[in-house]
Amino acid sequence: xxxxxxxxxxxxxxxxxxxxxxxxxxxxxxxxxxxxxxxxxxxxxxxxxxxxxxxxxxxxxxxxxxxxxxxxxxxxxxxxxxxxxxxxxxxxxxxxxxxxxxxxxxxxxxxxxxxxxxxxxxxxxxxxxxxxxxxxxxxxxxxxxxxxxxxxxxxxxxxxxxxxxxxxxxxxxxxxxxxxxxxxxxxxxxxxxxxxxxxxxxxxxxxxxxxxxxxxxxxxxxxxxxxxxxxxx
Amino acid sequence: xxxxxxxxxxxxxxxxxxxxxxxxxxxxxxxxxxxxxxxxxxxxxxxxxxxxxxxxxxxxxxxxxxxxxxxxxxxxxxxxxxxxxxxxxxxxxxxxxxxxxxxxxxxxxxxxxxxxxxxxxxxxxxxxxxxxxxxxxxxxxxxxxxxxxxxxxxxxxxxxxxxxxxxxxxxxxxxxxxxxxxxxxxxxxxxxxxxxxxxxxxxxxxxxxxxxxxxxxxxxxxxxxxxxxxxxxxxxxxxxxxxxxxxxxxxxxxxxxxxxxxxxxxxxxxxxxxxxxxxxxxxxxxxxxxxxxxxxxxxxxxxxxxxxxxxxxxxxxxxxxxxxxxxxxxxxxxxxxxxxxxxxxxxxxxxxx
Numbered sequence: 191x192x193x194x195x196x197x198x199x200x201x202x203x204x205x206x207x208x209x210x211x212x213x214x215x216x217x218x219x220x221x222x223x224x225x226x227x228x229x230x231x232x233x234x235x236x237x238x239x240x241x242x243x244x245x246x247x248x249x250x251x252x253x254x255x256x257x258x259x260x261x262x263x264x265x266x267x268x269x270x271x272x273x274x275x276x277x278x279x280x281x282x283x284x285x286x287x288x289x290x291x292x293x294x295x296x297x298x299x300x301x302x303x304x305x306x307x308x309x310x311x312x313x314x315x316x317x318x319x320x321x322x323x324x325x326x327x328x329x330x331x332x333x334x335x336x337x338x339x340x341x342x343x344x345x346x347x348x349x350x351x352x353x354x355x356x357x358x359x360x361x362x363x364x365x366x367x368x369x370x371x372x373x374x375x376x377x378x379x380x381x382x383x384x385x386x387x388x389x390x391x392x393x394x395x396x397x398x399x400x401x402x403x404x405x406x407x408x409x410x411x412x413x414x415x416x417x418x419x420x421x422x423x
Numbered sequence: 424x425x426x427x428x429x430x431x432x433x434x435x436x437x438x439x440x441x442x443x444x445x446x447x448x449x450x451x452x453x454x455x456x457x458x459x460x461x462x463x464x465x466x467x468x469x470x471x472x473x474x475x476x477x478x479x480x481x482x483x484x485x486x487x488x489x490x491x492x493x494x495x496x497x498x499x500x501x502x503x504x505x506x507x508x509x510x511x512x513x514x515x516x517x518x519x520x521x522x523x524x525x526x527x528x529x530x531x532x533x534x535x536x537x538x539x540x541x542x543x544x545x546x547x548x549x550x551x552x553x554x555x556x557x558x559x560x561x562x563x564x565x566x567x568x569x570x571x572x573x574x575x576x577x578x579x580x581x582x583x584x585x586x587x588x589x590x591x592x593x594x595x596x597x598x599x600x601x602x603x604x605x606x607x608x609x610x611x612x613x614x615x616x617x618x619x620x621x622x623x624x625x626x627x628x629x630x631x632x633x634x635x636x637x638x639x640x641x642x643x644x645x646x647x648x649x650x651x652x653x654x655x656x657x658x659x660x661x662x663x664x665x666x667x668x669x670x671x672x673x674x675x676x677x678x679x680x681x682x683x684x685x686x687x688x689x690x691x692x693x694x695x696x697x698x699x700x701x702x703x704x705x706x707x708x709x710x711x712x713x714x715x716x717x718x719x720x721x722x723x724x725x726x727x728x729x730x731x732x733x734x735x736x737x738x739x740x741x742x743x744x745x746x747x748x749x750x751x752x753x754x755x756x757x758x759x760x761x762x763x764x765x766x767x768x769x770x771x772x773x774x775x776x
Contacts, residue, residue: 326523331513
């Protein structure tokens with residue numbers, strides 16, 4: 191078995207398990223980037239999504255200025271292709287992360303790249319909450335914070351789990367591109383050590399690992415979306 | 424002074440073409456403490472819009488609104504701060520056609536949500552929530568999720584939630600419209616019981632006159648954003664002034680359904696359908712026989728029903744009368760003399776024009 195593996199995947203073995211270019215490192219880098227940019231981008235996305243829903247014309251706190259501001263920011267960031275965004279915001283990255291390259295630096299463009307996508311999904315998820323529930327909460331004398339947390343976010347939680355899954359999966363896709371600024375990760379392994387060196391076996395294994403990772407995220411997401419749902423829809 | 428006072432209330436909606444739709448037009452309504460006040464009308468009449476101005480879920484464009492002695496709106500301007508409005512709303516319970524329970528939390532948590540700012544400790548909130556569920560006879564479902572309950576049960580949870588902060592007023596916005604007749608009856612009985620026990624004032628919006636007849640003391644009839652008739656239920660039912668009211672008080676839905684199923688497509692000039700409403704106690708004689716004896720017209724019965732209005736039996740009859748124009752007029756005069764409210768309908772159950 192192991193000699194067969196050695197023969198078919200020689201370069202995979204050569205890269206080793208540990209070390210800067212090892213498989214453990216690249217898996218760790220992908221997970222690290224996905225996790226932290228999901229947290230930062232997720233918080234930004236939820237904040238923007240909530241503001242968009244609250245300040246829209248028939249919202250709980252209608253406000254044209256804030257709605258338009260958030261709406262435009264989200265639209266503009268969504269319009270920039272990620273690979274260009276990486277370069278475009280490099281000066282900002284420098285200020286926030288203190289460097290323009292590496293895994294930590296990649297968190298800035300990753301978070302900014304994923305948040306508009308997520309904000310739109312959150313907006314749609316929250317708008318699926320029946321307006322009647324909002325009215326009922328208002329008739330009970332609920333505060334705006336009650337309505338945000340107890341009604342909007344909690345009632346849409348299954349839908350939020352679903353859109354978060356979609357977002358994290360697309361985020362894993364983005365981390366592959368972050369290799370362009372030296373962030374490492376499985377995507378970088380597939381391109382730099384696989385494709386560019388004609389080591390097809392490395393590309394194959396890196397791709398396989400990304401696919402497995404995405405499957406795991408999808409399964410957890412489906413489970414949560416189902417488990418958190420107590421409504422008949 | 425009423426517990427709810429609406430003066431010259433207007434609600435305008437801007438249309439897409441910049442035209443203004445007057446959803447509610449110059450409405451005056453005073454509701455006294457302890458009333459069960461019905462607001463009826465066909466859908467689109469503006470009932471919901473009007474009643475939503477009581478707790479400012481709908482901001483009016485003009486008029487004065489005073490609830491429980493506190494001015495909410497003066498000359499179309501909100502004079503209560505948003506913070507005070509939140510507090511005032513806790514004293515105005517509201518239930519809805521679609522129940523509007525929070526689906527991701529349990530029944531008891533739904534009731535507890537209303538008590539979030541009550542200042543009670545967690546265990547006191549739970550205790551009170553369970554007590555409220557006991558009041559609506561649903562304590563054993565406390566740990567269920569709303570989706571696991573029937574419509575009638577969900578509405579009872581909504582009632583418990585609306586009553587959590589011990590309100591003085593309960594607004595019911597088509598609360599029985601999504602329910603079957605049995606559940607409707609249960610909810611109406613419950614509302615009446617709670618009104619007596621908790622000293623509530625209830626505003627009941629509905630398009631079903633039968634619901635109003637079952638529990639209301641007073642009624643206002645709305646059409647195209649205006650109140651066209653209001654007063655004590657008995658007066659309005661037995662002596663309706665407006666033609667729309669006349670057709671409405673007859674138990675409209677059943678009457679219309681009866682006529683539709685009869686398929687009376689070809690009424691000739693000498694046939695007319697009348698809806699008769701009368702207090703059974705007043706009409707001791709057999710009016711159908713008298714009609715034949717005195718005027719010589721044949722009246723065939725299409726539909727008949729007797730309902731109790733505050734323990735007073737009120738009859739509704741639908742008759743087809745055959746006779747020429749003169750005979751028809753005599754018939755109406757004769758019936759009105761006998762204190763019967765007469766309304767001529769066409770074969771579809773609408774007002775005869």
